[in-house]
Amino acid sequence: xxxxxxxxxxxxxxFLISVSLEGAEWSGYATAExxxxxxxxxxxxxxxxxxxxxxxxxxxxxxWKEGDRAFEFTPYFxxxxxxxxxxxxxxRELSYLIVNGDWEVRFGVSKVFWxxxxxxxxxxxxxxxxxxxxxxxxxxxxxxxxxxxRVTDVGxxxxxxxxxxxxxxxxxxxxxxxxxxxxxxxxxxxxxSAEEGHIDGAIRWFNIIGDFDVGLHYFRGTRRDPLLVPSLxxxxxxxxxxxxxxxxxxxxxxxxTNEGWLFKFEGIARDTSSKEYSAMVVGFxxxxxxxxxxxxxxxxxxxxxxxxxxSNAFNPxxxxxxxxxxxxWNDDVxxxxxxxxxxxxxxxxxxxxVEFERRIGxxxxxxxEVQKLTNIASRDPFxxxxxxxxxxxxxxxxx
Amino acid sequence: xxxxxxxxxxxxxxxxxLATTSGIxxxxxxxxxxxxxxxxxxxxxxxxxTIVEMEMVLTNRHxxxxxRKMKLRxxxxxxxxxxxxxxxxxxxDVKGTAFLSYTHKVDADDQWLYLPALKRVKRIASSNxxxxxxxxxxxxEDMTSQEVEKYTYKYIGDADLDGANxxxxxxxxxxxxxxxxxxxxWIDKEHYRVIKIDFYDRKNSLLKTLSFNGYQQYLDKxxxxxxxxxxxxxxxxxxxLLWKNYQFSNGYTDRDFDQRSLQNAR
Numbered sequence: 001x002x003x004x005x006x007x008x009x010x011x012x013x014x015f016l017i018s019v020s021l022e023g024a025e026w027s028g029y030a031t032a033e034x035x036x037x038x039x040x041x042x043x044x045x046x047x048x049x050x051x052x053x054x055x056x057x058x059x060x061x062x063x064w065k066e067g068d069r070a071f072e073f074t075p076y077f078x079x080x081x082x083x084x085x086x087x088x089x090x091x092r093e094l095s096y097l098i099v100n101g102d103w104e105v106r107f108g109v110s111k112v113f114w115x116x117x118x119x120x121x122x123x124x125x126x127x128x129x130x131x132x133x134x135x136x137x138x139x140x141x142x143x144x145x146x147x148x149x150r151v152t153d154v155g156x157x158x159x160x161x162x163x164x165x166x167x168x169x170x171x172x173x174x175x176x177x178x179x180x181x182x183x184x185x186x187x188x189x190x191x192x193s194a195e196e197g198h199i200d201g202a203i204r205w206f207n208i209i210g211d212f213d214v215g216l217h218y219f220r221g222t223r224r225d226p227l228l229v230p231s232l233x234x235x236x237x238x239x240x241x242x243x244x245x246x247x248x249x250x251x252x253x254x255x256x257t258n259e260g261w262l263f264k265f266e267g268i269a270r271d272t273s274s275k276e277y278s279a280m281v282v283g284f285x286x287x288x289x290x291x292x293x294x295x296x297x298x299x300x301x302x303x304x305x306x307x308x309x310x311s312n313a314f315n316p317x318x319x320x321x322x323x324x325x326x327x328x329w330n331d332d333v334x335x336x337x338x339x340x341x342x343x344x345x346x347x348x349x350x351x352x353x354v355e356f357e358r359r360i361g362x363x364x365x366x367x368x369e370v371q372k373l374t375n376i377a378s379r380d381p382f383x384x385x386x387x388x389x390x391x392x393x394x395x396x397x398x399x
Numbered sequence: 400x401x402x403x404x405x406x407x408x409x410x411x412x413x414x415x416x417l418a419t420t421s422g423i424x425x426x427x428x429x430x431x432x433x434x435x436x437x438x439x440x441x442x443x444x445x446x447x448x449t450i451v452e453m454e455m456v457l458t459n460r461h462x463x464x465x466x467r468k469m470k471l472r473x474x475x476x477x478x479x480x481x482x483x484x485x486x487x488x489x490x491x492d493v494k495g496t497a498f499l500s501y502t503h504k505v506d507a508d509d510q511w512l513y514l515p516a517l518k519r520v521k522r523i524a525s526s527n528x529x530x531x532x533x534x535x536x537x538x539x540e541d542m543t544s545q546e547v548e549k550y551t552y553k554y555i556g557d558a559d560l561d562g563a564n565x566x567x568x569x570x571x572x573x574x575x576x577x578x579x580x581x582x583x584x585w586i587d588k589e590h591y592r593v594i595k596i597d598f599y600d601r602k603n604s605l606l607k608t609l610s611f612n613g614y615q616q617y618l619d620k621x622x623x624x625x626x627x628x629x630x631x632x633x634x635x636x637x638x639x640l641l642w643k644n645y646q647f648s649n650g651y652t653d654r655d656f657d658q659r660s661l662q663n664a665r
Contacts, residue, residue, distance in 0.1 A: 023665075027494055067663060097663065113519040138517060151659055208509075213522050214401060259507070259526040289527045290578075297530060304529065332457045332465050332534040334493070362465060365492050398491035 028058035028074075028399075033394035037176060038372075039387040045182075047174045051082035055133075057092065070097040072110075072203045074142075085172030086132045090207075091142045104149040109142040112160075114204065114215055115266050116255040117281040119303045119322040119340060122266045123251040125219050126202065128166040135177060135371060136353065155207030155214075162200040165222045168242065179384045181238045183228060189243040190222070191273065198222050198246070215253040217304065223247045223272065227314065245272045260287045264303070279307040279315065283322070299326035301340065311346050316381035319345045333359040347377035367394045432568045439591040440547050444619045448651040454645040457535050460635035465490070466654075467533055472664075473544070474651050478655045480504055482656040486664050487533075499661045500525075504548040513661045520658055529578025531570040536607060536638040538578055541598075545630035549573055555583070560594050563587040577591030579606070592622045598634075607631050617647050 036053045041048050063070040074093035075249055095108030115123045133139035134242040144160040194200040200221020207214055226242035233239045267280035278369040283303030291298050301324035305317035306317035311380035312318075324340025334357075341352030350373070357367040369392045376386040408593065455467040462551040474482040482501025487496045495515030502508050508525040528540040550570035558567045572579055580603045585595040592614055600606040613625030621631040623645055630637045654660065 024463065027491060030491070042537060060585065061665065063665060067665065070663065070665075099659075099663065104663075111518045113517055114519075140517075149659060151654065151657065208522075208658070231645045255522055257509075257522050257524060262522070264525060287524055287527070289530050295531050296529065329533045330534055332459070359490060359492060362490050363492075396492070398494070 004228070009021060023064070024060070024062035026058060026060055028056070029398045030057075031055040031394050031396040033392055035176075035390050035392045037387075038389040038391075042180060042384065042387050045173050045192065046178075047082045048313070049082070051077060051080060051176075053080040053086060059093070062067075068099040071095070072097075073379060076142075080175075081171050083132075083175030085175045085178075088130075088169065089333055090130075092140075093142055099196060102126070104147075104151070106147045106149075107145065109144050110147070111140050111142060112145075112147070114217060114251075115253045116213065116262075116264045117253075117266045117283065117303055118264075118285065118301055119283075119324065119342070120266075120281050120305060120317050122268055122281050123215070123217065123253045124281060125217070125224065125249065125251070126160060126162065126225050130169065132169050132171065136355075141169075155205050158202075158204045158206070160200075160202040160204070162202070162221060163197075165196040165198060165200065167196065167244075167245070168224065168226060170242070176390070177385055179240065181230065181240050182313060183240045184231075184233060185242060187231070187241045188226070189229060189241055191243070191245045191296075194198055196222075211257050213255045213257070215251075217249075217251050219245065219247070219249040219251070225314070227274070234359045245274060247272045248336050261285075275309065277308045277313075279305075279313075281305050284331065285326075285358040295330040296326045297330060299328070300324075301326065311379065314381065316344075316351075317342060321345060344377070347380055349376045349380040349382055350374045351382055363398050365396045365398065367396070370391070417583070428553060428554045431554035432570070433547075435554060435568055435586060435591070436547050436550070436552050436570070439586055439593070442591050443621060445475075446618070447475050447648045449623075449645060449647050450649055451623075451645045454641040454643070455533070455535055456639040456641070458637045458639070467535075470665075472651065472655070474504065474653070474656050477543075480508070480546050482653070483544065484656055484661065484664055495665065497661050497664050499541055499656065499658075501656075502544040502546060506544045508543060511658070511661055513664075518662065520661055526576055528574060528576045536631045536636055537640075538574050540572070540574075540577055541629070542578075550582075557588075558585060560585045560587075563594060564589070565594060590622055592624075605632055615645075617645060621647065 032054050034050060036050045057074060060073040072093045072095050076090040076092045078086060078088045081143055091109045093110055095110040098105045112126045113124055115121050127140035128138040128143065129137050130141050131137060135258065143162060143166060144164045149157045150157045167185060167188055170185055172183040198221060202217060202219040203216040204215060211365050223245045226244045227241040229243045231239050231241045238330060248271045254265045256263040262285040264284065265282050267278065269278040281303055283301065285299055285301045287297055287299040289297050298351035303322040305322065307313040307315055307318040307319045310318060320342045322340055322342050327337040329335035337356045339354040342348055343350055352372045353369065355369045356363060359365050372389045373382055373385055376382050450470065450472045453469050453471050456464050458464040466489060470486045472484040476482065483500045485498040487493045497513040499511045500508055510523050510525045512521045512523050514521065529538050532539050532542045550572055554566060555569055555570045556567050558565050565587050568584050568586065570582050570584060578600065579598050580601060581599050584593055585598040586592065587594055594611055595610045597605060598607040607629055609627060610628045611624040611627045614622045615625060616622055623642065625639045625642055628637060
């Protein structure tokens with residue numbers, strides 16, 4: 001599927017370059033990044049030492065009829081020196097948009113975002129998370145979809161038809177940031193007999209009511225987060241096989257904005273054949289503008305994560321509190337620092353991250369991030385990552 | 400009795416007419432200031448919508464500069480403030496980022512940000528009035544639409560500026576979160592265009608000066624400047640705005656300024 005779609009995309013591009021278009025443009029970025037881990041890996045299989053990766057994400061965009069027709073093509077390439085599991089050729093976007101008054105249709109491979117919270121994207125269901133791009137969960141794989149939107153006076157109604165499923169990628173056996181048994185993604189298991197060909201569907205309503213932004217959704221189809229089933233490989237080594245269940249999910253996301261305060265709520269209730277459960281994120285962000293007479297804004301974030309499965313939850317954020325701060329310099333190079341950490345309320349495990357970025361000149365950006373795991377309890381889902389605290393430096397060029 | 404009343408009313412009307420023709424002499428400076436602001440606003444009413452390309456040149460005190468390029472779409476508010484959609488093109492790392500703002504005459508504005516890498520729309524707090532807009536010398540409150548109701552006014556005199564005969568009025572922000580105690584504006588008497596504004600900070604010291612240049616008339620009515628320069632006297636930094644390709648009456652509706660359009664706009 002993946003290479004087929006890419007081939008189609010390249011053909012489309014060749015065609016589009018050959019015809020001259022108004023409002024057509026290439027943009028994108030290339031990144032070189034390097035990671036250094038604090039400690040040697042847990043298992044002998046995993047490669048230690050400083051790793052490096054290159055990422056390339058060009059984007060082609062063209063529109064007609066003042067934006068009522070738009071074509072987007074965004075391939076994504078990543079190559080890692082240490083972990084073959086991180087290597088990927090993906091289609092982040094290959095879509096065509098038709099806007100006709102209050103109707104919108106987008107078909108192809110695309111990405112949609114649902115939700116309001118900062119430290120976990122609980123209700124954001126449509127796209128598979130690319131945890132190998134970054135463990136922060138902000139990166140997503142492209143998803144094949146037909147999206148129909150009807151804009152009305154009582155909100156936007158979206159219907160999604162999702163033909164085909166994108167598996168979650170996991171680190172390879174040589175990679176870091178993985179479970180002690182590695183996940184063999186060549187042997188996925190599916191509840192549906194249609195396997196990755198299952199057609200998933202979703203509906204969503206979104207509206208702005210005064211100071212409230214509200215979203216409601218229902219999703220039926222393949223779970224994006226697989227269960228991990230203990231198994232053996234051909235050599236008799238212990239591995240995990242990802243198991244993708246079917247699920248019914250309803251979710252609500254809500255933000256109330258008042259002066260410098262943003263109050264946020266995301267909640268889901270899920271029904272799968274193995275379990276019925278619910279989870280939520282609730283919290284706020286408060287921003288102090290121009291601290292001490294400077295141009296710097298300081299934001300304070302507090303978000304609580306709760307999962308009805310308690311400490312049995314496969315999700316590590318089952319009863320955790322997130323504290324964070326966001327510093328924005330508001331300078332000409334967009335300097336920003338985000339620092340935050342999760343504290344597990346049951347076992348005291350701490351997972352913390354710091355991200356710093358600024359532009360260099362007009363076309364380059366430097367980013368520095370540190371991820372630190374400390375005081376990790378042996379029962380915590382993060383236990384296998386206890387030796388994987390790291391620092392990462394990356395330099396990107398944009399065009 | 401009826402008659403006396405009528406003649407009193409007539410007399411009053413006559414006096415008002417006299418006052419108007421004799422240059423609103425009987426008004427208090429506050430009334431005259433407000434009247435000038437209303438007239439200036441009135442002369443810019445009815446433009447419906449605009450799209451314009453804007454370049455921002457940020458210069459630091461060492462004379463080094465950096466550029467931002469964006470597209471501004473404005474929908475004139477009827478009964479309420481304007482709606483503005485700004486899409487960024489440069490610097491390239493923020494390309495595709497978009498900012499949607501609903502200005503309200505009295506209530507706090509509503510603002511949303513679109514982050515293209517995540518395809519995420521974020522409602523943001525609009526209380527950040529005095530903060531810099533994209534690192535420039537323009538504050539958010541300088542960039543959003545200048546509704547009459549956002550200030551109180553006082554006429555302070557006449558002055559010549561760059562060969563133009565101007566009213567000089569002071570205006571005081573109603574919102575306590577504004578970064579200014581007052582602004583002194585020069586408005587030309589012929590076309591009621593803003594020529595220059597001095598901004599005074601919370602300590603009432605001169606903070607910035609904004610000057611408009613190269614006014615051009617569109618649709619035989621609406622005046623728009625080609626460039627404007629904001630100089631920060633306290634830091635030595637400045638920001639220049641250059642406008643290109645103004646287009647009026649594109650037939651935009653509220654639909655072009657909603658969440659969906661925020662995500663699709665380039």
